[in-house]
Amino acid sequence: MAIESPAQPPRSLVSEGAAVELVDVVKEYGGHRALAGVSLTMRPGEFVALLGPSGCGKTTVLRSLAGLERIDGGRIRIDGADVTAVPVNKRDIGMVFQSYSLFPHLTAVQNVQFGLEMRRVDAASRARRAREALEMVGLGSLGARYAHELSGGQQQRVALARALVTRPRVLLLDEPLSALDAKVRVQLREEIRRIQIELGITTLFVTHDQEEALAVADRVAVMHAGAIEQVGAPEELYSTPATPFVADFVGLSNRVEGEVRAGRVLVHGAELPLLREEVQDGPVIAFVRPEDVLFADSGVPATVVSSSFLGSVRRTLVRLPDDTLLSVQHETSRRPAAGERVHVRFGGRAVSVSPRPARG
Amino acid sequence: MSAGVEDVRASGTSEESTTPLRAVGRPEAVARRALGRTPRVGAAPSRATSTIVLVLAGVFFLVPIAAMVEFSLRQGRTGSYTLQHYAAVLDPAQEYAYDGLFQGTLNSLAICAITVLIVLLVLLPTMILVELRYPALRRALEFVCILPITIPTVVIGVGFLPVYSVIARLVGSDAWSLAFAIGIIVLPYAYRPIAVNLQGLDVAMLSEAARSLGAGWGTVMVRVLVPNLRRGILASCFITIAVVLGEFTIATFLSRTTFQTALVLIQHTDPYVAVIFALLALVFGFVLLLVIGRLGAVRRRA
Amino acid sequence: MTLAARTARARGARDAGTEPSRRRPDLGWLGLAPFSVYVVLFLLLPAALAVGSGFFTRDGAFTLANLAAFGNPIVLKDFLDSFWLSAVTAVLGAVFGATICYALLRARPDGLLRSVVDAGSSVLAQFGGVMLAFAWIATIGSQGLVTVLVAQLTGIESLGGLGGPSLYTVAGLIPVYLYFQVPLMVLSFMPAMEGLRQAWAEAAATLGATRATYWRRIAMPILAPAFFGCAILLFANAFSSFATAAALIDQGGIVPLRIFSSLSSETVLGADNLAGVLALGMVVVMVVLMAAYGLLQRRAARWQR
Structure with missing residues (x-):
């Protein structure tokens, strides 16, 4: 694996982190209630993992926060401002998808630059910031590669750099490790955590893997059947599960x-x-x-x-x-x-x- | 690197702090707008765009079909409509008039049968054999099977003339012998469904499993492989039938009477009947292919 | 399992078979014989004969003189007409077909609408030939439905340049050819269109792109190789199409028709075996087209994993 020792994150990417508030979010799919009133508060700079079995609605929460999913009730606030009606492309969030989300016709560095172009950043700063972001994820020398020339882990690193380079207010991770080998998965999740701490960006991480959630998050929210069962520090969930479901699912x-x-x-x-x-x-x-x-x-x-x-x-x-x-x-x-x-x-x-x- | 960071701090303030994309609605305004909007992200068009395009396309493609139907009902140039042309087809008294057409249809059906046999007995075993024993030849086989698409039929038609002058001496010049030539035209169409089906199976694993349970090669073929390939085989046969019924070029070049050449001939004497048969053939082909498509759709859903 | 182990086991299984196993060397390759013989006799031999015959005189002597036919103004005109007919219908067919693919993105891939469109496209694109010609005679021929309706509504006896007798000219072939070119585009371009991943659109949106920007910067560049590849396929398809034109036009006009008409006369336009010479010309054109198509397809496949 050609991954250099990653550079310190550039100062330009350090943020103060935004507070995120989901209040009573409801989402229905043709009569079926996917989210039955989900409320979640994230402190600035906090890393929250959203954990649950498949179909529990965790991805729907993340996509609602991103603006990719219209919600049928409730409010979403970022830094106190209501963004419920703000379209996805104006919400200023960074998102890393499960897999294969890199634009296949662009090189790694062009992928990273895309968000900066959308923000009309001039070419010189664009190039510099993209390079720095790639160095931060340990891929400084692979900027000229296309997605199909990168391994799965490298692709997700590029996707992370692409999501962070615009200095979004919130970072959303949608099972970004699920398509990777066990070893790469552990390596990359630790690196995501390191970068997140260094940048101080508020992060929501969706996963079905309880070990992963407990390992990296400040707090874990356990979801079941469209509702959050318990939110707490990993130790808390493990030692004092609030519901039988949490006791059974976590650990x-x-x-x-x-x-x-x-x-x-x-x-x-x-x-x-x-x-x-x-x-x-x-x-x-x-x-x-x-x-x-x-x-x-x-x-x-x-x-x-x-x-x-x-x-x-x-x-x-x-x-x-x-x-x-x-x-x-x-x-x-x-x-x-x-x-x-x-x-x-x-x-x-x-x-x-x-x-x-x-x-x- | 530290120099880089310095540099960023020096120049960074103005550019990094501007984030023109941040847009925040006023809460009251939001409350009114929020819940009705669907964010449309993705390549798919809006329902309106999709409907307009599909309706326009539908009109372009259905008007000629409708025109055929209208034409087949015309009573000469009188402007009134009649079913007499349909009745005429079934009228035994007029049988002689459509003799060529019936003969052509029969010939085409015979060619269909032989071509399907070629697909089943020559192409299918070869594909399975290559998959099982000679996977290195898979690309070569694919190339050969796709080749007839890239060589214009008129070119092969020119080459068939000398070949068929030999065949005529050996087996006579009956129309059924066209099946050998048409089998080639059919190759690309017949190959693909079986190949797709084969791709979805681990044939080597299946046959090893069956062999380890004591099955001989014949049993493996008949009891294990063919049942697993039946969708692909069925699709191949249907598509073969459709291609054979629509084949015109080879039959014209070798001046044999088939369904299509008979249609062109009768069009000069009785255009109504020609149109009726053309319609029936189009509908028949459509139904065949629709069945193939639904077979595939069921498989995808399963 | 290692290959050696597998081979050993296979051999073991064979030896243990109930067949009198002495005479069982690997005869599997014999199974390939019927298909190979068939392909050689009915594909490779005819193709070689067709192209090769252009290099021989009527008496069987080798010659390059026949190639002079390519300098003949009538032959040149045929190729030119074939080219522009193919080009126009390929471009229009590609644009209209791609638009229909775009509209079909809303339909469920395994839904009834898609099945109907797929089956309809298949019929028109691959098997319709002669029947499509009839359909258009019934539509814009001199007694066609649309011709008659237009005449009744406007008093114009013949539809501009398209209707009536001009249906039987090379230009008149355009709408008829579109009737199979557009469906062929739908069939061959749809997989590429469906290959657009939702994640690309969503990633672009979260990065700040509008739908228009997404199409201009992401979707169109990704689709471009497949689009041009399919357009080439359409060109090749029109270029080698015979049945539709033959049902409408009696003599000459485009290359496939000229090949057929030159078969019946021994010496046409001063060249022996003109059919073979023209066939050679067609094959050369097709080889160039297919090479370009292969190149573009490889490029498209690389991105669509």
């Missing part, structure tokens, strides 16, 4: 059948505290993180099904006597063999639950 959870009684949940003989205590007594599904299940000398008997090495930790799948499958995260020094008889116990951290119909 890895074991779904264990249990019973709530008097503010505690009983699972396989263990009594665990509840994250939110206002749960009615009755049968529930409890979401238990793999790191909250431990191997022990005594406890629930289990049989090892399989075990996988994940670098710094190992995750082992065990089967309980009632056929429940549990994922246990543990140190790599222990290497359980399939069929091995073990005992597990629960760590005792508070869990989130969702009601389930009693077994018939």
Whole structure:
């Protein structure tokens, strides 16, 4: 990969960042409510990730903010000014698309210059600013290449430079990494984060990959079925999910059948505290993180099904006597063999639950 | 680089701070305008533009068809209309008058059948064989199959004269032997649907899978490949039929009677019947191709 | 799987076959024989005979003298007429066809409208020949529907330069040729039009471009190679078209008609095998056109991944 060590972002691109406010945004597609009143506030310079499964409406939120989608209700404000009716080409936002958005008949540097031409910047400054933006993303020497002569990762870097060179008020990233290889994906997301911090630009990043969202964002907004379920710092979402959906979607959870009684949940003989205590007594599904299940000398008997090495930790799948499958995260020094008889116990951290119909 | 940054700071202030694109509406004005607008981004035209263009094009293309219909209903130059020309086609008493046309149609149908056989028994196996065993020849095969488009039919027609003088000595000069020549004209059209279908399959993988399960080559062909290719094969056959029925040049050069040459002949004696048959042929071809198109559309949606 | 492993397995499978497997060297290439023989006999041989015959006298002696036919004013006029008829209908067909493609961008690609347009275009572009000529005789021939209507409405007996008897001249072929040129453009240009990615338009818009700017700076340059490529295809199509003209014009006029009429007489315009000579001329023109077409297509394909 021909990517040089990236240059410091040019001073010309540093911005103070704009505040963004979505108020009760509604979007309908032929009777179907794609967005059912979405509200989200972004502080100047903040990096917010919009996370959710496909079809949850996250891309629609981003496209509404960009002005690519007309909204059927609500307001959108940038820096306090209502932009709901401002057309996309006057909204002054920068956007990076999923893939293949570079103009194929223009070189990388011509692509980057396009937005500057639209703003009638003179040729000399145009060339300088485009060069600086390409250097910032580590592609200073590839400016003369066409899109088809660049790798997928390089194309997305050019797209990033093209979106940022005009100094937009907001940067919108629409799953920009989803078409890339795993390794490039991690590399590029860290670089996007670095550049974003250095430029101080308010950024909305749409992704379905929770690891990606948790890794780069200041705050993550989890969307489900056209509504935002929870907004918070990554740690917050992970440790105190506000809804069963968030508990299930963010991070890895074991779904264990249990019973709530008097503010505690009983699972396989263990009594665990509840994250939110206002749960009615009755049968529930409890979401238990793999790191909250431990191997022990005594406890629930289990049989090892399989075990996988994940670098710094190992995750082992065990089967309980009632056929429940549990994922246990543990140190790599222990290497359980399939069929091995073990005992597990629960760590005792508070869990989130969702009601389930009693077994018939 | 630090020099560059200095430079930017020195010259930057005036130009970078201007962002002429920033436009912000007043909130009250916005409230009235906002919710009714559809941002139109993309290459597609507005509904009005699209409709106007398509209606104009529709008129240009349908008027001649309508004129054919109108013409076929005319009663001489009297200005009144009649179905007599349609009745005449079915009238056994006038059969002799349309003898040439019926003979031409029969000839064309025979040529259709043989040409379809050429496609199925010569072209199709070759395409599958190349895909399976000789993928290096794929480009060469494509080139050969597209070639008849780039050589004008009149040129091949000139060359067919000496070839067919030999063929006439071998098998006689019946019209069906035209199928060999027309099979060549058909090649590009018949090749494409099968090729597209083949592209969408991993033929090597399919046949390896079938072979690993114990199937012989014959079984692979009949039970695995042909069923998976049936859409492409069907489209090829339909298009072949349409091309053969519309073929005029080769038949003219080799002076054989086919549907099209008979049409031109009868046009001098009974233009009404010529127009009726031309209409029927156009509609028939249209329906054939519409079926191919819908087959493809279903596949795309699936 | 490595190639070696695959070959080994294939061999194993073959050896294990129920056939008496002694006599099974690779005979697969024999399967290519029928098609190869067919193509050589009915495509390559006739093409070679047609072009080659221009180099021989009636008695079979090799000569270059026949090429002098290209200096004959009548032959020159034929080529000139063929050229301008092809050029005019290619340009008009390309412009009108591209406009229709543009209008079709709104229609669903797998919708009924597209299927109808595709099927209609296919019929007119590829199979209509003679029947299209009839359609236009019925429309603007001397007794055509439009001719009659115009005569009734305005009292003009013959439609300007187009209607009536002038339908049977080279200029009269223009509307008739457009009747298959425009559909051919729709068929061949639509894939390029559909290749315009929505992301390009949206990226341009977020960067500040209006729709007009998007078309001028992005869409048109991207479509240009395909557009000119298709225009060349249209030129070639008109240039080699025979059926429509033959159904309308009896004698001479354009090159394909001259080739046909020169077949029936042994020595025309002072040259033996004039058909072969003209065929050679056509092939030369087509080779040049197809080379240009291939070049433009490659360029268009590079951008449309």
